Amino acid sequence: MEYYRNRSNGYRAVQLFALSFTMYMVAVLPFFIKRGLPFFYYGDYNVQQIPFYTVAHRAIRNGDFFYLWNMDFGGSLIGSFSFYLLGSPFFWLTIPFPENAIPYLMPLLMAMKYGICAVTAYIFIRRKVIRDEAAMIGALLYAFSGFNDCNIVFNHFTDIVCFFPLYLYSFDKLMEIDHHKDRLLFVPAGKKFIFFTLMTTLMAVINYYFFFGEVIFLLLYFFTCYVSGNKIKHIFRMFFRALLGGFLGVAISGFYFLQAILGVAGNNRLSKLSLGYDFVSYESMNMLWDILKSMVMIPDIIGKGTVFYTTPVKNASLAVFLPFFGLSGVIAYFLLKKNKKGGYRKLLAVSLVIALVPGLNAMFSLLNENYYARWFYMPILIMSLVTSIVIERGSSYQLRKGVLATCLLFLLILAISVLPSYDQYGDITFFELIFNEKIFWRDVIGTSIILLLLIVSVFAVPKCIRKVRIPFREDAFLVLKKPIMRVEIMLLFTVISSIISLFIVLKNGSGLISDFGKEQWENQMLYSKPTISDDEFFRTETDDTATNYDMFWGYGSLHSFISTIPAETINFLKGAGDITRNVETRIPKENIGLRAISSNKYYFENSLINDEGIFETEGGIDGFIYLNSENGIDIYRNTNYIPMGFTYDYCISESDYEMIDDQIIKDRILSVAMILSDDDVEKYSGIIKELPKSYYKEQMPLDLFNKNCLDRAQSSCQKFEPDTRGFTAMTNNFMSETFMFFSVPNMKGFDIKVDGKEAEIINADYGMIAVKLSEGVHNIRADFLPYGYKEGTVISIIGIVILCAYIMFVRFYKKR
Numbered sequence: 150m151e152y153y154r155n156r157s158n159g160y161r162a163v164q165l166f167a168l169s170f171t172m173y174m175v176a177v178l179p180f181f182i183k184r185g186l187p188f189f190y191y192g193d194y195n196v197q198q199i200p201f202y203t204v205a206h207r208a209i210r211n212g213d214f215f216y217l218w219n220m221d222f223g224g225s226l227i228g229s230f231s232f233y234l235l236g237s238p239f240f241w242l243t244i245p246f247p248e249n250a251i252p253y254l255m256p257l258l259m260a261m262k263y264g265i266c267a268v269t270a271y272i273f274i275r276r277k278v279i280r281d282e283a284a285m286i287g288a289l290l291y292a293f294s295g296f297n298d299c300n301i302v303f304n305h306f307t308d309i310v311c312f313f314p315l316y317l318y319s320f321d322k323l324m325e326i327d328h329h330k331d332r333l334l335f336v337p338a339g340k341k342f343i344f345f346t347l348m349t350t351l352m353a354v355i356n357y358y359f360f361f362g363e364v365i366f367l368l369l370y371f372f373t374c375y376v377s378g379n380k381i382k383h384i385f386r387m388f389f390r391a392l393l394g395g396f397l398g399v400a401i402s403g404f405y406f407l408q409a410i411l412g413v414a415g416n417n418r419l420s421k422l423s424l425g426y427d428f429v430s431y432e433s434m435n436m437l438w439d440i441l442k443s444m445v446m447i448p449d450i451i452g453k454g455t456v457f458y459t460t461p462v463k464n465a466s467l468a469v470f471l472p473f474f475g476l477s478g479v480i481a482y483f484l485l486k487k488n489k490k491g492g493y494r495k496l497l498a499v500s501l502v503i504a505l506v507p508g509l510n511a512m513f514s515l516l517n518e519n520y521y522a523r524w525f526y527m528p529i530l531i532m533s534l535v536t537s538i539v540i541e542r543g544s545s546y547q548l549r550k551g552v553l554a555t556c557l558l559f560l561l562i563l564a565i566s567v568l569p570s571y572d573q574y575g576d577i578t579f580f581e582l583i584f585n586e587k588i589f590w591r592d593v594i595g596t597s598i599i600l601l602l603l604i605v606s607v608f609a610v611p612k613c614i615r616k617v618r619i620p621f622r623e624d625a626f627l628v629l630k631k632p633i634m635r636v637e638i639m640l641l642f643t644v645i646s647s648i649i650s651l652f653i654v655l656k657n658g659s660g661l662i663s664d665f666g667k668e669q670w671e672n673q674m675l676y677s678k679p680t681i682s683d684d685e686f687f688r689t690e691t692d693d694t695a696t697n698y699d700m701f702w703g704y705g706s707l708h709s710f711i712s713t714i715p716a717e718t719i720n721f722l723k724g725a726g727d728i729t730r731n732v733e734t735r736i737p738k739e740n741i742g743l744r745a746i747s748s749n750k751y752y753f754e755n756s757l758i759n760d761e762g763i764f765e766t767e768g769g770i771d772g773f774i775y776l777n778s779e780n781g782i783d784i785y786r787n788t789n790y791i792p793m794g795f796t797y798d799y800c801i802s803e804s805d806y807e808m809i810d811d812q813i814i815k816d817r818i819l820s821v822a823m824i825l826s827d828d829d830v831e832k833y834s835g836i837i838k839e840l841p842k843s844y845y846k847e848q849m850p851l852d853l854f855n856k857n858c859l860d861r862a863q864s865s866c867q868k869f870e871p872d873t874r875g876f877t878a879m880t881n882n883f884m885s886e887t888f889m890f891f892s893v894p895n896m897k898g899f900d901i902k903v904d905g906k907e908a909e910i911i912n913a914d915y916g917m918i919a920v921k922l923s924e925g926v927h928n929i930r931a932d933f934l935p936y937g938y939k940e941g942t943v944i945s946i947i948g949i950v951i952l953c954a955y956i957m958f959v960r961f962y963k964k965r
Contacts, residue, residue, distance in 0.1 A: 158275055165271050165285060166264040169292050172644060173260040176651040180659055187252035187675070189667040190302060191658045192452055196710055197233070198304040200674075200701040202251050205230045206243055207703070213873035216933045218686075219700055221709040221734055222718045222747070222894055225935040226873075227405060228412015232713045236354040236405065237308040252675060255304065262307040266292035266314075273314035274534050276321075280541040282636045286643050287537030293647035294533070295448035295470030296526045298654040302451045306466070309352070309359040310526045316352050317530065319345040320367060323394065324375050327386045335386070339959045342394055346952060349398025353406050362513035362524040364395070369499055374492030397951060403944030407937035411897070415716025427518065428508030433459045436520075438565070440504055443522075444469045444476050445558045447592040447599075447650050450657045455589035456566040456582055461520035469525055471532060473599055473639070473646035476558065477551035477607075478536025484547040485539070493535050500528040540639055543612050552607050556600055563593060588657045595653040599646040610638050669757055672780060678702035679753060679779045686793045686869050687750035690736065694758040695782070707749055709734050717894035717916035724803070724915025725824060727812050738763050738770050739812070741789065742819035745772075745858045746914075747892045750790040757781030771851060772858075789820075789858035794866035794878045794929075796887045796922075797823040799840040802830040803915070809845055817849040820857035823890055824914045836886045836921065866929075875899065875931040882926045889929075891918040897936035903927050 180188060189195065208217060208226055220229050227235060234240040239258045243251055271288035278284050291314065300306040323345045326338050338345075353360045371391065376384055399406060431437065439457040448468035449455050471478070483494060503509040504522070511517055513524035539548055566589070570581045583589050614633040616626040662670075673695070679702070688705035691698050700706035710733045722728040726743040728736065736743060752773055754762040763769060764785060772789040799822040806824050809815045822840040830839060849857075866889075868879040880889065888911070893899075895918045901908045903920065904927055913919035920929065 158272070161281060161285070162268045162271060165267050165288055168644070169267040169289065170260045170264040172289075172293070172648050173263045173651065174256075176648045177256055177260075177655060179652070180655060181256075184659075184664065184667055187671070188256040189659065189662065189670065190655070191450075191661045192302045194302045194304060194658075195662075195670060196696050199252050199255065200697040201230060201233050201711070202240065202243065202255070203248060203701055205234055205240065206248055206251060208873075209244055210248070215873045215935060216871075216875060217873075218871045219703055219705045221706060221711060221714045222688075222721070222892065223705075224713075224715045224718070224894065224896070225408065225412050225898070225933075227408040227935060228715065229711065229713055231405070231409035231412065232356060232358055233305050233711075234308075236356060236409075237305060238355075239308060249675075259301065259304065259307065262311050263292050263297065265311045266297065266307070269312060269314040269318075270530060270533060273318045273321075273530065274537050276318075277534060278537045278541055280636060282634070282640050283537040283541035286540060286636070286640050287533040289640075289643050289647055290471045290474065290533040290536060291530050293472050293651055294526070294529045295443065295468035295472075295650070295654075296466065296529055298651050299448040299450055299468040300466050301654070302658060303466070305356070306359075306523065309356045309363075312348075312351060312355065313363065313527060314530055316348045316363065317367075317370070319348040320370070320391065323390055324371075324387050326390070327379075327383050328375055329379065330383070331380070337959050337962050338390055338394075339963075342390065343952070343956065345391070345394040346398040346401070349395050350402045353399050353402040357406060357409050358514075359523070361515065363527065365512055366524065366527045367391070367395075370496060373495040373499060377490070377492065397948055400944050400948030401952065403948060404938075404941040407941035407944065408935045411937040412715070412935065413713050416713070416719065428511075429506065431507050431520075432461070435459050436462070437505060438562075439467060440469075440522075441558065442562050443467050445555055446470060446562065446596045447653050449585075449592070450588065450654060453585045453588055453657070453661070455585055455592065456562065458584045465520050465522045466525070467522040469529060469532075470650070471529070471536065472650040473603055473643045474536050474540075475555040475600070475603070477548065477555040477603065478539045479532050479551070480554050481539045481545065481547040481551035482535035484550060493531055496531055497528060497535070500531075540636060543635060549607055552603055556604070559596060559600060587660070591653050591657060595649050598649060602642045602646060606635065606639050606642050610635050666758070669755075669781065673755065673757070673782060674698045674701055677780045679751075679782050679784050681751060681784075683750070686748065686871055687790065688748050689751045689753060690744070690749055691753045692755055692759050692762050694755045694762075695753055696733070699753060704751075705748075707734060707736060707744075707747060715894045715896050715916075717896055719916075721894070721914055721916035725819060726816065738767065740816050741771050742816040742854070744770070744787060745789045745791050746795075746819050746861070746890070748791060748793045750787050751776075752785040752787070754783045754785065755781060756783045772855070789855060791858055791861045792865040793869045793876075793893075794880070794889055794891050795861045796864040796883070796889050797821070797861070798838065798887075799823070800825045800830055800833070800837045800888075801840045802827045805840075805845075811848065813848050814845065817854045818844055819914070820849075820854050820861065823888060823919060825919075826912065829911060833888070833921070837888055875933040876929075877931075878929040880922065880927045880929065883922060883924050885924050887922055888913075889920050889922055890914070891920075891931075893918045893931075896933075898934050898938070899931055900934070901929065901931045903929050905930075 177188060204220065214226055217224060217226050217229055239262060242258065243254055246254060267288040270291035271284055274287040275284040297307055297310060322341045323338055326336060326341060352363060371388065375387055435457040436459055439462055442457055448470055451466065452463050454462055479497065507520065514521045566583050567579055568582060569577050569579050572578045572581060612635050616628055619625040619627055688707050689699040690707045696708060696710045697706065700709055712732045719730045722730045722734065726736065726740050752770065754764050756765065756778065759765065764783065773785040773787050776784045776786050778784065801818065801822040801824055803824060804827050806815060818840065821844065864881060866878040866880055870877045890913055895910060895912050895916055899910060899918065901910055901920055903922060908920050911919040911921065
């Protein structure tokens with residue numbers, strides 16, 4: 150036993166990284182061979198991850214660290230991409246490479262993430278088990294868990310999974326200073342406190358959303374694993390060590406963390422809370438069965454459920470499956486008598502209760518009403534740990550019971566899936582409970598193979614193989630120089646099962662897109678872009694089959710698929726256009742006024758992929774004319790395009806605007822009147838006239854709408870030049886006082902000067918910028934400094950100073 154305890158872990162960690170990296174590449178290699186590079190998956194991987202990596206990579210290399218103009222209506226770099234990639238160490242590894250290398254680097258980065266997941270999990274688990282092979286198995290279970298596999302489509306989720314075991318490891322190291330230690334005096338934690346503090350900083354920077362959930366899980370971990378058996382004074386001492394380290398770690402990350410949080414403050418995805426019955430009960434009983442299924446079967450892919458499928462699960466990341474073992478190790482751990490009062494047992498039990506109660510589950514998502522299981526990677530680490538503890542005991546009867554229970558649960562789910570049901574005509578049919586049958590049966594076949602390997606290893610493989618029978622000779626044996634232990638066989642089967650599980654998930658996702666779809670995605674988005682000879686600022690829009698293509702090309706994208714946009718943009722779309730914005734900006738074809746004032750000049754329709762485009766089958770959008778086609782992309786120009794920065798002769802109060810019932814009337818009014826708050830209408834009544842009520846009575850004729858757009862365009866800036874620090878504009882010669890409207894989100898952080906003098910920013914159209922101007926020609930300079938930049942910088946400096954002071958104190962304490 151001492152042999153196993155004293156072995157060097159460094160070399161093993163390198164081996165484990167290489168093994169995990171290779172396993173991922175082996176699973177993805179068939180797709181490289183069949184479809185070539187770059188690797189093509191489906192959904193968010195192609196539509197978000199690769200475009201976002203490219204846009205952020207381009208911004209960093211160009212020095213655009215503050216404001217991004219080609220992301221939706223615009224927003225801060227940190228606010229837009231901190232959730233997705235900006236805090237990820239893996240993203241920064243791409244910076245030295247050219248932009249066109251990013252799609253080819255993505256699978257290599259994911260293989261690295263799997264490798265680091267395994268290494269950090271090994272570091273955490275190794276201290277808690279005796280056998281090295283058991284720790285390796287637990288590490289692979291964590292790295293290749295169903296959670297990681299199904300979330301490949303959300304490439305950035307794995308970033309936080311990589312380093313969570315190291316975070317929990319640093320917490321354990323900090324706790325062991327006082328855990329069951331009866332000290333009279335306070336002992337400085339030294340390096341352990343610094344380690345935990347810096348890990349807190351790292352986790353807060355990588356992803357603020359997941360970091361919030363990790364704080365909750367650390368609290369659960371503390372109360373289930375460290376309160377029992379300790380005196381009150383020890384509990385308080387441990388708690389405040391962690392609390393101080395946590396606060397200091399967040400403070401050090403303040404420069405980045407504060408900007409990231411404030412950049413999405415007010416976003417409606419954060420404001421919808423789980424309340425009422427939704428807090429205590431799931432809408433469907435299917436949800437509970439789906440949670441159980443996720444523990445014993447290869448996971449469904451995001452957006453494509455199989456059995457027990459309900460709409461809330463679509464993007465929930467509901468996956469717990471541990472390759473090879475499933476629930477068998479966890480069940481066996483619960484059956485071990487000596488662990489009945491153990492902290493891990495309590496923690497897993499509490500985690501299960503939280504998963505089954507929607508309100509408790511929502512704690513990890515800021516009580517968001519949408520169902521998410523994106524915190525499951527944390528109990529998965531504990532499940533991997535207890536499985537490692539169980540398997541190093543050998544083929545115990547508890548493990549055998551766990552294997553049998555897991556197999557029976559799998560068979561139960563399989564039996565339910567084929568139950569007869571009534572179709573729409575009242576006839577009895579079979580297999581109607583299964584959605585996406587191809588995906589389901591692949592999952593079933595893969596899970597069956599894995600469980601068969603598990604049964605063989607637990608029930609048939611001896612504990613130790615010292616002799617191997619020589620083929621074709623009955624009494625001849627080969628005596629092995631080094632005996633093969635059952636745990637080593639299990640390690641091999643874990644490797645095989647992990648590859649099978651990952652391959653099936655990749656196959657299920659990649660198979661959703663045809664070879665033709667992949668080919669056109671490469672040709673149309675990666676290798677070409679529509680050529681537009683246009684020097685002035687403009688925005689573009691795409692159809693549903695080319696979402697985020699224009700963002701990737703470098704144009705301002707009004708049809709953007711990104712969750713983290715400023716709240717001001719959401720307010721503008723809802724208030725001015727009656728558009729409820731969730732994760733995607735999608736402007737209805739009727740909103741021609743909204744398009745005009747947003748400087749939307751071009752529309753791209755993918756004629757090769759989209760057979761039912763707006764221009765192909767719905768008569769197009771009023772005011773847009775066909776220009777030409779490039780590589781299957783039809784380009785249409787908006788004849789009602791209004792350049793950025795223009796003036797209005799009229800305004801309308803928010804209360805009057807909201808009284809209008811007809812959405813088309815409201816939309817076309819945007820071409821003639823600026824929407825102001827009731828107070829501002831009264832405040833500026835001597836400068837800008839209220840819109841006559843005759844405009845409210847009936848729809849504005851198209852010819853009048855076109856004339857209004859032309860009037861606005863003639864009043865627009867002579868020059869408008871955007872940059873990462875804001876924009877510069879020069880106006881026309883105005884004969885009287887007026888208001889200039891900019892379709893730029895009125896985010897905190899903008900500071901506008903007119904002719905070098907501070908100017909008031911007026912909130913127009915529920916969330917955009919307007920500026921009051923006197924007669925004459927004016928130079929306007931808008932400077933943008935992300936909200937929280939200064940405050941965050943101060944907080945980070947204070948945090949670093951405190952940490953340095955603590956290091957000096959510890960050195961002084963040790964010398965004494």
